[in-house]
Amino acid sequence: MTEHKRAQPPSRRIADALREAIRAGTYAPGDQLPSERALASEHGTARNTAKAAITLLQVEGLVTVEHGRGAYVRRAGRMMRMGAQRYSRRVRTETGLSPFRAEAQRLGKTARVEVPDISRTTPPADVAERLRVSPEEPSVAQRVNHYFADDEPVQIGTTYIPWTIAEGSVLATDAKTGTGSIYGRFADLGHEITQAREEITARMPRPDEVKALAIPPGVPVLEVLHTGIDQDGEPFEVTRFVMRADSNALDYLLTIED
Amino acid sequence: MTEHKRAQPPSRRIADALREAIRAGTYAPGDQLPSERALASEHGTARNTAKAAITLLQVEGLVTVEHGRGAYVRRAGRMMRMGAQRYSRRVRTETGLSPFRAEAQRLGKTARVEVPDISRTTPPADVAERLRVSPEEPSVAQRVNHYFADDEPVQIGTTYIPWTIAEGSVLATDAKTGTGSIYGRFADLGHEITQAREEITARMPRPDEVKALAIPPGVPVLEVLHTGIDQDGEPFEVTRFVMRADSNALDYLLTIED
DNA sequence: TAGTGGTCTAGACCACCAT
DNA sequence: TGGTGGTCTAGACCACTAT
Numbered sequence: 414m415t416e417h418k419r420a421q422p423p424s425r426r427i428a429d430a431l432r433e434a435i436r437a438g439t440y441a442p443g444d445q446l447p448s449e450r451a452l453a454s455e456h457g458t459a460r461n462t463a464k465a466a467i468t469l470l471q472v473e474g475l476v477t478v479e480h481g482r483g484a485y486v487r488r489a490g491r492m493m494r495m496g497a498q499r500y501s502r503r504v505r506t507e508t509g510l511s512p513f514r515a516e517a518q519r520l521g522k523t524a525r526v527e528v529p530d531i532s533r534t535t536p537p538a539d540v541a542e543r544l545r546v547s548p549e550e551p552s553v554a555q556r557v558n559h560y561f562a563d564d565e566p567v568q569i570g571t572t573y574i575p576w577t578i579a580e581g582s583v584l585a586t587d588a589k590t591g592t593g594s595i596y597g598r599f600a601d602l603g604h605e606i607t608q609a610r611e612e613i614t615a616r617m618p619r620p621d622e623v624k625a626l627a628i629p630p631g632v633p634v635l636e637v638l639h640t641g642i643d644q645d646g647e648p649f650e651v652t653r654f655v656m657r658a659d660s661n662a663l664d665y666l667l668t669i670e671d
Numbered sequence: 672m673t674e675h676k677r678a679q680p681p682s683r684r685i686a687d688a689l690r691e692a693i694r695a696g697t698y699a700p701g702d703q704l705p706s707e708r709a710l711a712s713e714h715g716t717a718r719n720t721a722k723a724a725i726t727l728l729q730v731e732g733l734v735t736v737e738h739g740r741g742a743y744v745r746r747a748g749r750m751m752r753m754g755a756q757r758y759s760r761r762v763r764t765e766t767g768l769s770p771f772r773a774e775a776q777r778l779g780k781t782a783r784v785e786v787p788d789i790s791r792t793t794p795p796a797d798v799a800e801r802l803r804v805s806p807e808e809p810s811v812a813q814r815v816n817h818y819f820a821d822d823e824p825v826q827i828g829t830t831y832i833p834w835t836i837a838e839g840s841v842l843a844t845d846a847k848t849g850t851g852s853i854y855g856r857f858a859d860l861g862h863e864i865t866q867a868r869e870e871i872t873a874r875m876p877r878p879d880e881v882k883a884l885a886i887p888p889g890v891p892v893l894e895v896l897h898t899g900i901d902q903d904g905e906p907f908e909v910t911r912f913v914m915r916a917d918s919n920a921l922d923y924l925l926t927i928e929d
Numbered sequence: 930t931a932g933t934g935g936t937c938t939a940g941a942c943c944a945c946c947a948t
Numbered sequence: 949t950g951g952t953g954g955t956c957t958a959g960a961c962c963a964c965t966a967t
Contacts, residue, residue: 422936432878448952459938464953472730472888474875480953481945494870497925609925612752615873615891615916617732620690630730633873633891633916658873658891665923667755667867680955706933717957722934738934739964935963944954 423458427466435475435486442488446476449484474631474659487659493520493567495656496664500596500606500641511594513560513568525561528588533576540573540651543610543640554579556595559625566626568656578602578649595650599641604649608642611665615658626657633658681716685724693733693744700746704734707742732889732917745917749778751825753914754922758854758864758899769852771818771826780820786846788815791834798831798909801868801898812837814853817883824884826914836860836907853908857899862907866900869923873916884915891916 421429431452434440447455452463467484470476478484499512508515517524534555541548553573560568572595579585583598590598596606618626618634628634635658641650679687692698705713710721725742728734736742757770766773775782792813799806811831818826830853837843840860848856854864876884876892886892893916899908 424936450952459940461939462937465936467953472875473877478953479946481947481951483952492872497923497927500925500927502927606927609927611921611923611925613871613893613921613923614750614919615893617730617889617891619731631875633875635871635873661872663869663871665755665869665871665925667758667869667923668926669755669758669760669864669867682955708933717959719958720956722936723955725934736934737965739932739966741933741965930967931965932967933963933965935961937960937962938958940958941956942954943956944952946950946952948949948951 423456424462424465424469427452427456427458427463428469431466431470432473432475440486442486444486445482446484446486471630477629477631490660491520492662493517493522493562493656493660494662494664495637495654497609497611497666500609502600502605509592514594517562520562522562523564525564527559527561528556529559530555530557531586531588533585536573536651539638540653543638543651544573544575544648546575552576554585556584562660565660567660568654569622569625570652570654572650572652574650578604596641599643599649604641604643604647606641606649607644608646610640610642611663612638612640613663618655622655626655628657635661635663637663681714682720682723682727685710685714685716685721686727689724689728690733698744700744702744703740704742704744730889735887735889748918750920751775751778751780751820751914751918752920752922753895755867755869755924758867760858760863767850769848772852775820778820781822783819783822785817785819786814787817788813789844789846791843794831794909797896798911801896801909802831802833802906804833810834812843814842820918823918825918826912827880827883828910828912830908830910832908836862854899857901857907862899862901862905864899864907865902866904868898868900869921870896870898871921876913880913884913886915893919893921895921 431446440446449460449463449467453460467478471478475487476484477487493516495516499515504515510518514524532555533551534553535551536546536548536553538548546552553576556572558570559566574584582602583590599606614636615633616636618628622634635656637654639652639654640648643649689704698704707718707721707725711718725736729736733745734742735745751774753774757773762773772782790813791809792811793809794804794806794811796806804810811834814830816828817824832842840856841848842856857864872894873891874894876886880892893914895912897910897912898906901907
């Protein structure tokens with residue numbers, strides 16, 4: 414008998430079995446998996462080992478675990494698609510909606526935006542570089558926005574505006590920006606958005622983001638560093654968006670330059 | 672005495688202490704953390720508990736663990752920035768380089784591309800929809816590309832081409848596509864790329880992707896579903912890119928439509 | 930060979946949830 | 949109340965890395 418020695422540790426074998434069962438549809442999205450104690454006795458292991466298996470799947474983003482209730486196969490969430498055309502002036506003037514509200518409306522969701530902080534601060538280095546302001550002085554106004562769809566937090570946006578632009582306007586003081594969203598106010602101040610640069614990365618959320626966005630384990634975030642550029646080619650605003658990757662997608666339609 | 676009962680479980684406390692030490696620079700990127708046994712005795716816990724703390728940081732993407740060596744603070748990798756202008760005809764004809772090779776050259780890295788598979792297959796549903804072909808027949812040619820920078824795998828690209836276009840051309844048969852990359856061949860066939868749609872999401876990698884891209888725990892992937900559109904507005908190619916999020920970024924410059 | 934992480938056991942107590 | 953996950957202990961053996 415050629416015995417496989419240590420072919421796979423038990424926790425892996427349990428995880429593989431569950432993964433395969435999920436793939437095969439034995440456990441459908443939303444279904445509850447067997448309890449840790451059940452898995453352990455089924456496979457003849459300690460409960461710790463069964464838990465290790467569940468943790469593997471959790472980190473892969475395949476299942477979610479609820480304390481006191483059980484482990485469930487994760488459901489695919491409907492996606493908010495943030496497209497590039499969301500900045501268009503037409504959308505802004507015709508609907509009076511901000512990009513986020515317009516997208517939520519399209520999906521039939523209720524949008525809510527909270528503005529927990531507006532202040533004058535020293536910008537992070539990457540922001541300062543893009544705005545061409547000093548990274549060592551309080552050279553910007555900062556507006557923090559929390560976005561909710563159907564009361565679920567889905568996005569955080571931190572907007573940085575050169576203090577020379579924001580000073581004296583509602584941008585530096587008021588949560589409400591009025592019709593046409595914040596870009597309406599920039600237009601009032603002589604900065605019509607004509608170009609935007611968007612730099613996109615993904616990473617695991619920091620603990621504070623986990624809290625703010627109620628992110629379950631195994632869900633990364635998309636980070637978009639957005640720079641608004643006006644008719645003179647000047648950057649007038651940088652926003653760092655952090656969004657749950659399991660409920661947001663980005664959608665760009667590009668015209669290929671020659 | 673008001674004792675905080677269960678303020679924080681020991682594993683969280685150890686993780687918090689390490690996180691703070693990393694933030695403060697006590698442990699710099701690349702530095703080794705104390706061993707699990709050392710952490711355990713320092714904090715008066717079992718080794719398992721110290722390991723749980725390390726695992727938390729690992730899942731957050733803050734540290735990497737190497738079997739038999741130790742746990743290390745993750746270094747920030749240099750980023751490959753995949754920009755929208757990478758499809759421009761000018762870049763293609765002037766340098767003769769594919770988008771990936773052009774970017775690698777810019778960073779002074781050695782690019783290598785392997786083509787482990789070219790075949791005729793049935794496309795995934797999302798691809799079929801975008802190419803307007805049947806999702807139930809072998810209606811496409813599939814080309815799988817593995818991209819390496821300095822011999823490290825950084826990206827996988829799976830290109831789907833309607834069989835009606837690929838049939839009879841090198842696209843359906845040859846790994847080598849010749850100068851100007853694959854888009855040069857599409858141009859030869861009468862499909863000049865004039866627009867591209869890119870739909871971006873992020874998620875944790877699947878086990879097969881973990882293997883192919885050698886992804887350490889705590890690193891998500893960016894998935895880009897790219898659709899190439901020709902001068903007649905017809906989609907002629909869809910590519911699904913999957914890339915390590917810790918070594919790739921996307922960079923778009925958008926012109927805001929009216 | 931010594932030190933590191935990888936994994937497991939068998940049992941315990943706590944916290945949360947539904948009934 | 950009973951079932952579920954959250955976490956811990958104390959010890960054990962294995963596998964990998966470096967010297």
